[in-house]
Amino acid sequence: MSDDYKASIRNIAEEPWQQFPGHFGGALSKALVHPETTGSRQLDYRISTYQPMAYVENHVHKVQEQVYHVLDGEGLMDIDGVSRVVRKHDVIFLPPGIWHSIQNTGLGDLTFIVVTTPIKDE
Secondary structure: OOOOOOOOOOOHHHOEEOOOOOOOOOOOEEEOOOOOOOOOOOOOOEEEOOOOOOEEEEEEOOEEEEEEEEEEOEEEEEEEEEEEEOOOOOOEOOOOOOOEEOOOOOOEEEOOOOOOEEEOOO
16 A cells, blocks of 8 residues: 555544535535545545535536435435435435535525545546
């Protein structure tokens, strides 16, 4: 194994908030486990906080699987054209080929974990 592929412990405060492409209106994330932050090869683990009205545009992944775990707040998740309310303690699994988006339609911040594997959608 190379030197950049090793175990790590990081505090959430060490990673800056970012607004990734396709995210709008205060849809902020911290890439806590990612090739650029930890050297991970198969896993992208982020915490996201969306301000009211913030959203990610509707999109689809070719090979990536995703899990969303809502920690706080509520919003709407569109899955293949069907909108559902999501709120604290909801866990959403998205296989490849499913069009999806999430937006904060609540009164406060919507905070959730997103886990994606593999890293690249190829």
